[in-house]
Amino acid sequence: xxxxxxxxxxxxxxxxxxxxxxxxxxxxxxxxxxxxxxxxxxxxxxxxxxxxxxxxxxxxxxxxxxxxxxxxxxxxxxxxxxxxxxxxxxxxxxxxxxxxxxxxxxxxxxxx
Numbered sequence: 001x002x003x004x005x006x007x008x009x010x011x012x013x014x015x016x017x018x019x020x021x022x023x024x025x026x027x028x029x030x031x032x033x034x035x036x037x038x039x040x041x042x043x044x045x046x047x048x049x050x051x052x053x054x055x056x057x058x059x060x061x062x063x064x065x066x067x068x069x070x071x072x073x074x075x076x077x078x079x080x081x082x083x084x085x086x087x088x089x090x091x092x093x094x095x096x097x098x099x100x101x102x103x104x105x106x107x108x109x110x111x112x
Contacts, residue, residue: 001017002016002017002018002025002028002029003015003016003017003018003028003029003032004017005032005036008108010041010043011043011044011045011108011111011112012036012041012043012044012045013044013045013046013047013104013107013108014029014032014033014036014044014045014046014047014065015047015049015050016029016046016047016048016049016050016051017050018050018051019050019051019052019053020051020052020053020054020055020058021048021051021053021054021055021057021058021061021085022053022054022055022057022058023055023057026057026058026060026061027057027061029058029061029062029065030060030061030064033061033064033065033068034068036068037068037072042068042069042072042073042074042075043069043074043075043111044065044068044069044074044075044076044077045076045077045078045079045104045107045108045111046062046065046076046077046078046079047079047080047104047107048078048079048080048081048082048085049079049080049081049082050080051082051085052082052084052085053084053085054084054085054088054089055088056092059088059089059092059094062078062089062094062098063094063097063098066097066098075099075110075111076098076099077098077099077100077101077107077110077111078098078099078100078101078107079100079101079102079103079104079106079107080102080103080104081100086100
């Protein structure tokens, strides 16, 4: 499985288990996020600590997760960003739109 879900109360942590978040697996992430939305989960932490690369397809999936949460008055937080992934997020100026912290624990504190 490319993405592992961990439930802690009302918070769901989606942990990426892929080195590259790209067109080959972004649709899988989108499916997971849509499923969470349909099951009324709108407090999502996206842990990208194992992901070293992200292309526009991956960024699109991340943006979708943020939009799903925002549209339902939830929270979406990125964490564990590798330097190369953070660089892509900054280039796309998503660092101004999507909240991000270093660790899952920090993200949980932010969502609570």
